[in-house]
Amino acid sequence: MSDHAGTRQTDLAPDDAAPPSSATDTATFGLGCFWGPDARFGAMEGVVRTRVGYAGGTTPEPTYHELGDHTEVVQVEYDPSVTSYADLLEVFWSTHDPRAASRTPQYRNVILVDTVAHRQAAERTRQEVASRIGGAVETPVEDLDAFHLAEPYHQKYELRSTPVVGDELVDRYGDDLVDSTVAARLNGFAAGHGDPERRESVLAELDLPPAVLDEVRRRI
Structure with a gap:
């Protein structure tokens, strides 16, 4: 875990004491079925909220049974005074095979970004992974256009x-x-x-x- 300056929250503050969304940063990842990464990221210190949904496609108002070209993704709200985007990226790259191309849009591996800083960090780690494995990385970094919250029973x-x-x-x-x-x-x-x-x-x-x-x- 990275050492960050600033006021540090307790590992698990009561919900009414957790940082508001205005004080957090958000990361969005596709890692196959979204149930697993929702749990994996949710256990991390510094992660404040998680939610699963659909993103990366063009189909309007996707649902689980009418997903169209969207991907199952997890959104991770985190306190940047406790953990960092680099920490989340480390988990992302360590939990899938970046050499394997995704077979379907629904379960593809992808990093979706909505800030310049996140794109730069994601692209940098993608290059580092390519250097480490000595080959092409199939996992893309793409812009996040919209996030559609999945049905309650998936959360x-x-x-x-x-x-x-x-x-x-x-x-x-x-x-x-x-x-x-x-x-x-x-x-x-x-x-x-x-x-x-x-x-x-x-x-x-x-x-x-x-x-x-x-x-x-x-x-x-």
Whole structure:
């Protein structure tokens, strides 16, 4: 994890104390089915919110069953005083084979950028990966034109699929589950991501019923 200057949030602040979107940066990645990367990034320290959706295509108002030429993507809101875009890119490149061309638009690997700084960083790491593997990188860097939020049942899928835990969090947050820092972190933990000691430290701080916390620990 990079060392960043500035005021540092706690690893998992309560949702009402989490940085607002105006104080975060956003990254957008396609990494195959969006359930997995949603969980992987959600477990990272400094990630404030995650959401899954569709981007990269031209089909208006895409849905899961009428996706058209769009790609399943995850958007990651992160606190730049805690983690960096470079940290996220490191995870992105380490979790797929950049030499493999995507077979379908839906599950392709892609970095979608909406700032000059992010494009420069993404292109730089793409060149570094090409140098490391000694060959062509098939994973593209493209402009993000629009992001379309996926249906609620796709948001925090690992968490929703965990008995007791999913029910408790859905009841507690309702439609706001997608923007919950706690839900993002637990979604990652439920999928087995995160350092064991850090996971336990985070779980110990949460004001959740013991049965819910025990189920997360059992799932891990």
